Amino acid sequence: MAKNAWWIEFPQMERETLVAIRKALDGAYRDFSRSYGDVIEAVFEPLLYFLVWFEKLLLNAPWWSVLFAVCALAYLASRSWKIVAGAIVAFLFIGFFGMWEDTMSTMSMIAVSTLLAIALGVPVGILMARSDRTQAVVTPLLDVMQTMPAFVYLIPVVMLLGIGKVPGLLAVVIYAIPPVIRLTNLGIRLVDREVLEASDAFGASGWQRLVGVQIPLAFPTIMAGVNQTIMMALAMVVIASMIGVQGLGQPVLRSITNQYFTLGLLNGLAIVALAIIFDRVSQAYGKRLQLQYKQAQHG
Amino acid sequence: MAEPMIRIQGLYKIFGVAGEAVLPMVRDGMGKQELLDTHGCVLGLRDINLSVPPRCIQVVMGLSGSGKSTLIRHINRLIAPTAGEVIVDGTDVAGMDGAALRDFRRHRASMVFQRFALMPHRSVRDNVAYGLTVQGLQSAEVEKRASRWIERVGLHDFADRYPGELSGGMQQRVGLGRALATDPDILLMDEAFSALDPLIRYDMQNMLLDLQTELKKTIVFITHDLDEALRIGDNVAILRDGGMVQQGRPQDIVLTPADDYVADFVKDVNRGKLVRVESIMKPGTTCASAPAIPIGTRLERAALALSEAAAKLGKVTDRDGTALGTVSQLDLLDAMVRRRRPSP
Ligand SMILES: Nc1ncnc2c1ncn2[C@@H]1O[C@H](COP(=O)(O)OP(=O)(O)OP(=O)(O)O)[C@@H](O)[C@H]1O
Ligand SMILES: [Mg+2]
Numbered sequence: 239m240a241k242n243a244w245w246i247e248f249p250q251m252e253r254e255t256l257v258a259i260r261k262a263l264d265g266a267y268r269d270f271s272r273s274y275g276d277v278i279e280a281v282f283e284p285l286l287y288f289l290v291w292f293e294k295l296l297l298n299a300p301w302w303s304v305l306f307a308v309c310a311l312a313y314l315a316s317r318s319w320k321i322v323a324g325a326i327v328a329f330l331f332i333g334f335f336g337m338w339e340d341t342m343s344t345m346s347m348i349a350v351s352t353l354l355a356i357a358l359g360v361p362v363g364i365l366m367a368r369s370d371r372t373q374a375v376v377t378p379l380l381d382v383m384q385t386m387p388a389f390v391y392l393i394p395v396v397m398l399l400g401i402g403k404v405p406g407l408l409a410v411v412i413y414a415i416p417p418v419i420r421l422t423n424l425g426i427r428l429v430d431r432e433v434l435e436a437s438d439a440f441g442a443s444g445w446q447r448l449v450g451v452q453i454p455l456a457f458p459t460i461m462a463g464v465n466q467t468i469m470m471a472l473a474m475v476v477i478a479s480m481i482g483v484q485g486l487g488q489p490v491l492r493s494i495t496n497q498y499f500t501l502g503l504l505n506g507l508a509i510v511a512l513a514i515i516f517d518r519v520s521q522a523y524g525k526r527l528q529l530q531y532k533q534a535q536h537g
Numbered sequence: 538m539a540e541p542m543i544r545i546q547g548l549y550k551i552f553g554v555a556g557e558a559v560l561p562m563v564r565d566g567m568g569k570q571e572l573l574d575t576h577g578c579v580l581g582l583r584d585i586n587l588s589v590p591p592r593c594i595q596v597v598m599g600l601s602g603s604g605k606s607t608l609i610r611h612i613n614r615l616i617a618p619t620a621g622e623v624i625v626d627g628t629d630v631a632g633m634d635g636a637a638l639r640d641f642r643r644h645r646a647s648m649v650f651q652r653f654a655l656m657p658h659r660s661v662r663d664n665v666a667y668g669l670t671v672q673g674l675q676s677a678e679v680e681k682r683a684s685r686w687i688e689r690v691g692l693h694d695f696a697d698r699y700p701g702e703l704s705g706g707m708q709q710r711v712g713l714g715r716a717l718a719t720d721p722d723i724l725l726m727d728e729a730f731s732a733l734d735p736l737i738r739y740d741m742q743n744m745l746l747d748l749q750t751e752l753k754k755t756i757v758f759i760t761h762d763l764d765e766a767l768r769i770g771d772n773v774a775i776l777r778d779g780g781m782v783q784q785g786r787p788q789d790i791v792l793t794p795a796d797d798y799v800a801d802f803v804k805d806v807n808r809g810k811l812v813r814v815e816s817i818m819k820p821g822t823t824c825a826s827a828p829a830i831p832i833g834t835r836l837e838r839a840a841l842a843l844s845e846a847a848a849k850l851g852k853v854t855d856r857d858g859t860a861l862g863t864v865s866q867l868d869l870l871d872a873m874v875r876r877r878r879p880s881p
Contacts, residue, residue, distance in 0.1 A: 278565040435654065441642030
């Protein structure tokens with residue numbers, strides 16, 4: 239075939255080379271996942287166990303007790319009857335239209351992935367806040383994680399662990415973890431220097447300073463990060479239904495392939511309702527803390 | 538004289554990465570501005586020597602940026618020196634390792650801050666208890682000691698409030714209670730009352746003086762308010778551009794300022810209320826009929842005594858009534874009103 243001059247057509251690499259590279263990388267990753275997939279799966283075994291246990295708990299409990307627990311949590315966090323009333327209406331709607339079980343699956347997925355994101359993200363955020371160098375390394379990573387199309391995360395996870403709950407959970411956590419890391423870092427960096435100096439002056443150790451001053455004072459900001467993480471987890475759960483995650487995403491997926499408009503809309507609305515409840519509750523909680531602290535910032 | 542509680546010797550602090558490298562130049566007398574222009578380093582302190590006797594209140598004064606906060610932060614090593622020694626009760630603070638330093642800060646020296654630096658997420662009670670919590674005491678013990686100090690600084694009705702709900706004066710009481718609760722030997726107060734209104738400030742000074750008669754701590758007190766310095770200080774040190782300009786008893790500084798900078802500082806002081814008669818008396822005796830002025834009398838009272846007795850001369854007497862020297866109306870007047878210029 240006649241080749242164009244390099245200034246007319248972009249001088250791209252040989253197609254064969256590209257194929258070779260892709261094959262090599264894919265092959266290497268596949269070999270890796272063949273040989274280590276089982277080990278990695280074993281590592282995530284407890285997580286799966288917990289996830290299944292939690293889902294069963296939500297599914298087997300009578301609907302009114304779940305509703306009661308949700309309302310109690312919402313009230314404790316937000317201290318607002320309006321939000322509680324909203325939650326009741328939303329859950330009655332969900333139950334009445336036959337989406338209770340899918341909603342429970344989704345909720346357990348969100349809960350576990352958010353907990354995991356916090357458990358991993360807060361320490362990373364703390365490390366970032368302690369050193370500018372760590373921050374300089376982690377920040378671009380987070381930027382990539384947040385802009386990478388969510389679907390891309392599904393590929394390596396599926397190659398490694400196949401389809402199912404755990405790979406879904408991993409994909410959700412990877413997608414949703416950046417905000418909690420970012421805001422933990424930010425919150426700790428924003429803690430009043432004078433208060434930190436006071437804690438040093440009284441001989442606090444690094445650990446005492448972290449737990450007694452930095453984390454409590456950064457807490458409202460960390461909560462803002464948790465709020466965003468929950469929202470992103472909820473968005474990802476629908477996408478993760480493509481790799482077998484149970485929940486409200488499944489009927490949506492089915493509706494797309496079979497053109498069930500009403501089914502899709504109802505499940506979509508249920509997701510929206512969950513999102514609004516989670517968002518309002520966690521935001522109200524953060525705001526309440528912030529208010530309590532802010533009065534004290536300036537004498 | 539007793540061994541000083543705090544002895545600072547040849548202390549230098551130069552902020553900036555090249556701190557150590559430029560030290561010789563500073564020792565050779567390079568000025569603050571020149572150092573900044575040529576090396577980008579800020580001269581914090583230059584050759585500070587200061588001894589604070591135990592159970593005394595040492596005041597440090599100076600204009601903004603003169604290095605007062607830098608100096609006081611060397612005593613508990615919130616700032617590490619570039620050169621020199623900070624010896625507290627025989628141990629060089631600059632040489633302590635991490636654990637020793639923490640122990641020192643937990644038990645021996647505590648600090649009160651200009652802008653209170655209270656912990657907004659802790660109640661008044663928990664703020665006062667902070668130092669004790671850091672020490673790792675049992676909660677019952679913490680509770681007991683904290684309550685005592687909350688009581689002592691007059692905050693027992695507010696123990697469960699948060700700092701944000703209190704006025705400035707009350708917040709600083711919390712700050713003082715927090716500092717005293719660990720029962721330290723040394724109290725470091727960095728412009729502790731500067732952020733308060735004059736009346737509240739006066740109350741707080743009284744409270745501090747009351748506490749001091751009872752507790753007898755070694756206190757380093759920073760202020761830029763001369764009246765406060767003279768009222769509180771047993772000794773006063775004056776800083777300028779990181780260097781020590783003068784130190785001594787308040788009345789010495791007022792009567793014989795070392796240079797124009799100090800003279801400017803003290804020009805508006807009411808010397809009649811501050812200076813004691815023995816510091817201006819002349820040797821010699823007068824006739825027995827001259828009015829007796831007991832040692833320790835302030836100039837204003839002495840002048841009043843002379844004018845009431847319509848006498849030109851008075852005799853200064855000690856406690857037993859023995860004459861020590863004389864003081865004339867003219868001397869009194871001169872000491873009270875003449876604008877002093879430092880002797881060249
Ligand atoms: N961390 C630092 N890095 C660089 N320069 C500093 C630092 N801390 C203080 N300085 C400088 O050292 C000098 C003395 O500052 P310091 O805070 O001790 O003054 P101060 O007498 O307490 O003033 P103020 O009355 O305003 O509190 C100032 O020129 C200041 O800019
Ligand atoms: Mg200062």
